[in-house]
Amino acid sequence: MAPDDHGNHGGHGPSPTLDDDTPAPLLPNATATIYLDGLIYAAYNENRKVLETAVLTKAPGHEVVVRVSVRGDETPLFPTPEQPWSRKHIDVSAAAPFWLYVDSGNGLDTNEFSAELHRGNCSRSFDSLFNFEGQHDKPLLVKQGNFAVFNFPHGTSYSAETKPAELMRIPARGDVDDAQPAGQINVSNLAGIDIDAVSSGAGKKSIVLANQDGRNEVFRFELEPDKQYKIEILNQPEEGSNEHNPEQHFLQFYKLFDLDHANNPQFLLLDPEHAHDSEETPGSEELGDPPSPDNPPCAPGRSGGTGGLGTGG
Numbered sequence: 001m002a003p004d005d006h007g008n009h010g011g012h013g014p015s016p017t018l019d020d021d022t023p024a025p026l027l028p029n030a031t032a033t034i035y036l037d038g039l040i041y042a043a044y045n046e047n048r049k050v051l052e053t054a055v056l057t058k059a060p061g062h063e064v065v066v067r068v069s070v071r072g073d074e075t076p077l078f079p080t081p082e083q084p085w086s087r088k089h090i091d092v093s094a095a096a097p098f099w100l101y102v103d104s105g106n107g108l109d110t111n112e113f114s115a116e117l118h119r120g121n122c123s124r125s126f127d128s129l130f131n132f133e134g135q136h137d138k139p140l141l142v143k144q145g146n147f148a149v150f151n152f153p154h155g156t157s158y159s160a161e162t163k164p165a166e167l168m169r170i171p172a173r174g175d176v177d178d179a180q181p182a183g184q185i186n187v188s189n190l191a192g193i194d195i196d197a198v199s200s201g202a203g204k205k206s207i208v209l210a211n212q213d214g215r216n217e218v219f220r221f222e223l224e225p226d227k228q229y230k231i232e233i234l235n236q237p238e239e240g241s242n243e244h245n246p247e248q249h250f251l252q253f254y255k256l257f258d259l260d261h262a263n264n265p266q267f268l269l270l271d272p273e274h275a276h277d278s279e280e281t282p283g284s285e286e287l288g289d290p291p292s293p294d295n296p297p298c299a300p301g302r303s304g305g306t307g308g309l310g311t312g313g
Helices: 089-095 132-136 250-255
Strands: 032-038 040-045 050-056 062-070 073-078 098-103 147-152 156-170 180-195 206-211 216-222 229-237 266-270
Touching: 032 040, 050 229, 050 250, 062 089, 062 216, 073 216, 089 147, 132 266, 250 266
Parallel strands: 032 229, 098 147
Antiparallel strands: 032 180, 040 050, 050 147, 062 073, 062 229, 098 206, 156 180, 156 266, 206 216
8 A cells, every 4th residue: 555644744635736737648549647747857767668767855845746637537536545645755765666657467567668758859858858967967876865766667758848947057166146047948847758558358457556566556547448547746845835945946956966066066947937036036035926736846857868867766
């Protein structure tokens, strides 16, 4: 079963969710779309054919929301009182690594891993996710113990929504008040993974979230014709949070990396869709309205290589 939560942020009450008008899937025949938002770093492992993601769990004021519904009907299929989910970072870390995969009758079978990236010169390209290694012009090692791994061995990964943002550069040893504009870029503020597998006759296929190498299932839903699941994995500000300092949001990504700020710059995205007022100083407390759970000011990021996280999942 899923990690239970006996605190204030368990799966028994209403869960925050993405807006009802979430972007349409990339694949016209998708039976499930997984949306990733917030402090989540994606790294494609070409050898394993797995999208490996690091969900930062050393981010005070944030929590991990996992929610499943049928597109067009916001009634939650997961979590429920019978199948709870703890949003607390400590619980998610303890239960990780997770696998969100398609079971075609063989369980979590490495021979069936087939995750791929949608690339090309278009706004929905996976390359639209913010490339930390590209900006720093070198590989960035992730710090063990600072994140929970969510693996996606099936589906097509892409940018579900790409919008303009202001890129700011913070010099080595500097803070947000020292940030200088580095140009406007188009960047993803919502990642998507489309699944197009579907049951047919006796060939039943299901979308499954599991841990313990697939032995412990958190949820399972059959992939049926004419039904599309919307699965949200959001590492977002806690419900009721009104903190909008960049140091409490996008810059927390740097807790993932073994990167000495004394000798390296940092980069910050100011996204108009995430309530930032570009006329104010980046470190000011007057950056605009506080973030809402439906609109976390932490866009997902990615690595620049194809070797995955290097954690073994």
